[in-house]
Amino acid sequence: RIKLVRMAGGMHSAFLTMSSEEEALRCTSRLNGSKYQGQTLAASLARNRPTGRVKEPCMFFLEGKCSRGDSCSYSHEQGGTAGR
Numbered sequence: 255r256i257k258l259v260r261m262a263g264g265m266h267s268a269f270l271t272m273s274s275e276e277e278a279l280r281c282t283s284r285l286n287g288s289k290y291q292g293q294t295l296a297a298s299l300a301r302n303r304p305t306g307r308v309k310e311p312c313m314f315f316l317e318g319k320c321s322r323g324d325s326c327s328y329s330h331e332q333g334g335t336a337g338r
């Protein structure tokens with residue numbers, strides 16, 4: 255399953271759901287640093303159960319739909335930087 259999110263500045267993020275951790279690791283290692291239409295891809299694993307705040311962007315916040323506000327464990331910064 256792929257969730258495509260449009261971000262500010264015309265950038266896009268995609269969130270993929272894999273059937274196993276092994277498949278996710280294999281996919282991440284193959285995609286990270288590869289080229290697509292002249293662009294370098296950056297791929298990383300998201301955390302299933304965040305402990306504290308993480309650097310990964312909140313896909314709902316990027317769409318303007320996050321209802322968790324300050325209690326959300328994911329980044330609410332444009333571009334996915336750490337912090338709030």
